[in-house]
Amino acid sequence: MDKDMADESVRMNRRTLLKAGGAAGLATLLGHQVPSWGGSETPVKIGLIDPITSTFAAMGQSEIKGAQFAEAEINKSGGILGRPLQIFVEDSAGNPGTAVDKASRLLSQNKVDFLMGTVNSAASLAVSQFASRHDKLFVCTGGHVDSLTGKECKTTTFRTCSTTWMLTAGDFETLFKKFGKKWYFLTTDYAFGQAEQADYTTQLKKVGGTVAGSALVPVGATDFSSYLIDVKAKSPDVLCLLLAGNDQVNCMKQIAQFGINKGIAVGGALFELEQAQALPEAARYGWWTMEWYWNQPNNPHVADFVKRYTAVHKGEYPTARVWFGFATTHAIRLAVEKAKSLETAKVVKAMEGLVLPPEIALQPGNVFYRAQDHQLMLGMFPGHVIQTGQYPNLFDVSEIVPGEKIALPASQTGCMLSHA
């Protein structure tokens, strides 16, 4: 009897929980609807796939914030072709399989017109193939692997963030000239890290540098001490860290505690404001490349954007990932307006060579989607971490290198688009 009572109460609780969950879910759905439109206009729909959970969540949420910020502003100023814009967000959990499942759901259930998103390279490649098979435009926001706009490029795929080649070329000269030619690579063991290491090695060998050693680190590693023993034993001039997301934060903290950055210059390719925020002062160091930075003196468009964004997000500053989401959403809008159509082929055509206006590009120079490989020619922001800086002043950009100058020429990327 007692047991039955207990069971009943468990069941009741569960039911209540389910109801509460359902109500919460419904509230979220309602919250996403565009309020200011009469409902007679069918919205232009973009499916955004990004990690909301997993180790990539911080990056994913920044991209989503950027895209939703653009969505709100676009809708406030009249939408796209007089129709409201609606972005559907799905969680990829940083996993290629999940990303494709979600892309499939966005197409079949939400009937989205375009796809964008994915932080990590493996998921980007998977969604790119999926979109190509289903003849949908996919604009990659944040997966850097070269092959996405190289050997495995697709007519329907464009990319807003840089290639790993551009990332490595952004600060290679600085690291090499400033610190020396004997390098050690600590590289994350998947597509992104391996591509970065290959790109740095190519540039290093070209100018007579040597690779003192290298190690592939499994994703999600927590202990770097044994790797650092080997680094110290090989005593390189430069310790090049090619780790992603939180792994980089883990490693930088341990390097600082072991005092390794006192004798060896530490640097690498990609560095993100999200990572800098997670580092205590003692572990802030090194020369890196950002893909966009909020602090660009003498650029009124950037200042205005930062002001608008921080106002909406209560003092939170936009990161490069935020800009990826923002710029990609606007790029799709511009391409649709240019094509005056939502048809994939026409929008693709309109997007080839599309130049981002200064209020969207938010950086100097000519920023455009290169027609031959669909890669955005965005600038690189090499510089160094400000150790004693207070958020958001954590990075000092030494120069803004135009993307056109450092991207591999289209003829060397290995991309062969069928129509080009």
Added chain:
Amino acid sequence: MNLVLIFNTFNGLITGAFYALLALGLALILGLNNTINFAQGAFMALAAYFAYSLEPSLGFWGALAVAPLLAGVLGLVVEVFLIRRLYKRDPLYSLLLTFGLALIIQDLIRTIWGATGVPLSIPESLAHPLSQTYFFLTGYRLFVVIVAFAGTAVLFAVLRYTRLGIRIRAGNADLETVSALGVNIYLLRTANFVIGIVFAGVAGILAAGQLGLEPTMGDGLLMPAFVAIVVGGVGSLLGSLLGGLLIGVASGGTTAYFPAASEAVIYLIMGLMLVIRPRGLMGQEGLFE
């Protein structure tokens, strides 16, 4: 033996002690509450976030003392309202429950503190190597080793020699007889669960001192803890300590020659142990011996 190997063995012992510390609370809850607590990692992360929020006002040491207790209070609520209902059922139920709990806590952290990692600073005095040659031995890591050994010793002594410990062990061996003797078994199990979560809290905060503190931090810490327990033997605290040290050294040694396999090797050891000696290094039919 070359120098790199000596370095890696020594370093592996330090890392292993850290794994053992992660395993301590988990082993306690597994052995005496008969619960495979998948939420252990999430509690570690949560306590570290508590410490992050408390650090500005209490300092590192104050936060290290208070935050695990806050996590313990939450552990109390979880045990009384959720885990307790499942003691009489198959352990699979509590495994599923704690797995769900882990996801909920992780999302809770993300909602409160954000998905972006936060910096938890450790005292400046500990953040340096103690020797130029053995640069990987920092004051902080030495402190972690001491906490791991002291924690194991204290728990071992309490369970072995105090009235509370004897009751907890007796209750686990024969629940009905002990409760017939007038001992409140539920209270004992609650106390044990809370102690296990407090240890998770201490381990989580110490982990966040050398790792990045972000919502998924616990995920990466849970697996080595489980492996340490399985290798060391379920139900044996000393076994967990040995298990932790063993996988630490194995993982460190592998990194010296084939880094990409440094994670896989600990699972290989676990697999071999399960085939050759399923009860682990020190696991026996009786508990804690």
